[in-house]
Amino acid sequence: MIEVRNISKSLPGGRKLLDGISFTVRKGEFVGILGPSGAGKTLTLRCLNGLMKPDEGSVLLTDAEGKTQDICRAGKTKLRMMRQKIGVIFQGYHLIRRLTALDNVLVGRLGQISTIRSLFYGFTEKEAEIAMQALEKVKMTHLSTAQVGRLSGGEMQRVAIARAIFQAPDLLLADEPLSNLDPSNAKVIMKLIQPLAQQMPVIGVFHQPDMTARYCTRVIAIKDGRVMYDGDPVLSHGQLADIYGEELRQIEQPAPSIILSGAPAAPQPPESYERNFI
Numbered sequence: 001m002i003e004v005r006n007i008s009k010s011l012p013g014g015r016k017l018l019d020g021i022s023f024t025v026r027k028g029e030f031v032g033i034l035g036p037s038g039a040g041k042t043l044t045l046r047c048l049n050g051l052m053k054p055d056e057g058s059v060l061l062t063d064a065e066g067k068t069q070d071i072c073r074a075g076k077t078k079l080r081m082m083r084q085k086i087g088v089i090f091q092g093y094h095l096i097r098r099l100t101a102l103d104n105v106l107v108g109r110l111g112q113i114s115t116i117r118s119l120f121y122g123f124t125e126k127e128a129e130i131a132m133q134a135l136e137k138v139k140m141t142h143l144s145t146a147q148v149g150r151l152s153g154g155e156m157q158r159v160a161i162a163r164a165i166f167q168a169p170d171l172l173l174a175d176e177p178l179s180n181l182d183p184s185n186a187k188v189i190m191k192l193i194q195p196l197a198q199q200m201p202v203i204g205v206f207h208q209p210d211m212t213a214r215y216c217t218r219v220i221a222i223k224d225g226r227v228m229y230d231g232d233p234v235l236s237h238g239q240l241a242d243i244y245g246e247e248l249r250q251i252e253q254p255a256p257s258i259i260l261s262g263a264p265a266a267p268q269p270p271e272s273y274e275r276n277f278i
């Protein structure tokens, strides 16, 4: 379970980016976070996995043994341990492009094995077997030895999900896991993420209210750093208009995601798991 209590974050100049966000998500729930661009959705997720400390409030994580800890107040070592139990699927994959699909899944547990072993990618056969099982869950075993940089967007996102599964987390966070995917791949990814909520709370940020209505158990809408809706995943046109304002037309008619040949390639994320922040 994750309990977010009244988290706030301001810029040094005083501008409030998050303004008293609170919600609780339990195992069995797949929560979709919606909201206009710049609303504070990514910042909220970053507070949830300890990448950013809010100025106020707490984020209480309860592990499989029932132990509850506040990630906002965890010291360096405890924070590292807590973050090992949080699976994250980032906007834009965040995979290591020169490694194979299988290696990318395996490095998902790097924080959990000794430094010496990790330096040499010294994974045991058992670990490789479990990693292959994770790839099987996302129907990617046939591409386990393919270099990730050569995979399609949908395939890369499936590797990212396999990596999160292999990590065996207590909580799964996903920031725009459907970005850059066509509607049929988006459905495949939602169908893979949805059942994971049976094992852990799953929270994802989405820009597709039709997808969250269909696959999520609950929707939270964030606007101007505040929770403005928390409830049934099926929202009326009027509710969506309140959430998105002017942006609603773009949401209803998403731009085609097909990149024409000759068009400049989309920018790739750096080969690291974390970004520097504030």
Ligand SMILES: Nc1ncnc2c1ncn2[C@@H]1O[C@H](COP(=O)(O)OP(=O)(O)OP(=O)(O)O)[C@@H](O)[C@H]1O
Residues within 6 Å of the ligand: 011, 017, 035, 036, 037, 038, 039, 040, 041, 042, 043, 044, 277, 278
């Ligand atoms: N490193 C930063 N320093 C200062 N302000 C930031 C930083 N990162 C984000 N912000 C600001 O915080 C606000 C919320 O950003 P956030 O990334 O959470 O938006 P979002 O809801 O995820 O939007 P999008 O849907 O476009 O991804 C925005 O106004 C953004 O400009």
Ligand SMILES: [Mg+2]
Residues within 6 Å of the ligand: 041, 042, 043
């Ligand atoms: Mg964002």
